[in-house]
Amino acid sequence: MPQVSEADIKIGIVTVSDRASAGVYEDISGQAIIDTMNDYLTSDWQAVYQVIPDEQDEIEQMLISMADDQNCCLIVTTGGTGPAKRDVTPEATEAVCDRMMPGFGELMRAESLKFVPTAILSRQTAGLRKDTLIVNLPGKPKSIRECLDAVFPAIPYCIDLMEGPYMECDEAVIKPFRPKK
Numbered sequence: 001m002p003q004v005s006e007a008d009i010k011i012g013i014v015t016v017s018d019r020a021s022a023g024v025y026e027d028i029s030g031q032a033i034i035d036t037m038n039d040y041l042t043s044d045w046q047a048v049y050q051v052i053p054d055e056q057d058e059i060e061q062m063l064i065s066m067a068d069d070q071n072c073c074l075i076v077t078t079g080g081t082g083p084a085k086r087d088v089t090p091e092a093t094e095a096v097c098d099r100m101m102p103g104f105g106e107l108m109r110a111e112s113l114k115f116v117p118t119a120i121l122s123r124q125t126a127g128l129r130k131d132t133l134i135v136n137l138p139g140k141p142k143s144i145r146e147c148l149d150a151v152f153p154a155i156p157y158c159i160d161l162m163e164g165p166y167m168e169c170d171e172a173v174i175k176p177f178r179p180k181k
């Protein structure tokens with residue numbers, strides 16, 4: 001049974017992009033994460049959304065604030081996962097996490113390879129900071145759904161195991177996997 005009311009589902013969305021944060025282009029990828037969560041979730045949820053540049057300190061402070069102060073059970077980042085010199089989102093994620101969840105990156109790269117031969121250029125990872133799951137996605141708008149469709153089925157059960165809020169999904173859109181007790 002849910003331990004926490006559905007309205008307590010807060011999801012952090014962090015777009016890490018020098019150009020989107022400077023207003024050079026519109027942040028389509030962060031909005032795609034919000035749209036995807038709206039498609040997946042039938043539970044009420046609240047987005048905590050920020051667009052920041054590729055600065056490791058700033059990314060770390062944002063993840064800490066969303067996890068510890070704003071009580072997000074899940075934070076999804078987009079951008080800054082590649083080999084370019086300023087791509088440091090995985091380093092920031094690892095720096096703030098207590099335990100890493102390497103299966104997320106492995107699965108997203110494997111699934112992404114079905115769409116782009118450059119999938120292995122993403123160093124995207126995931127990890128746990130106290131009560132929060134942090135998942136990195138690449139920056140390209142189309143990568144959002146490609147990656148989330150692959151890993152999201154495991155996320156509600158992951159959050160159950162972390163004793164977080166119970167996420168109800170639209171099973172016609174995404175089927176969360178919860179092993180029977």
Ligand SMILES: Nc1ncnc2c1ncn2[C@@H]1O[C@H](COP(=O)(O)OP(=O)(O)OP(=O)(O)O)[C@@H](O)[C@H]1O
Binds near residue numbers: 016025028141
């Ligand atoms: N948040 C975003 N919103 C819209 N388009 C994006 C976003 N992030 C990336 N893109 C698009 O994907 C392309 C490649 O993504 P990439 O991660 O290399 O972003 P980027 O341009 O390096 O970001 P930055 O501004 O930090 O340099 C970009 O040139 C842009 O067209």
Ligand SMILES: Nc1nc2c(c(=O)[nH]1)N[C@H]1C(S)=C(S)[C@@H](COP(=O)(O)O)O[C@H]1N2
Binds near residue numbers: 111120142147
């Ligand atoms: N699903 C998916 N994964 C993807 C891509 C994509 O278009 N779709 N782009 C790749 C490319 S071209 C790069 S450079 C890396 C890193 O992207 P980032 O630096 O924007 O995070 O993600 C890779 N992973």
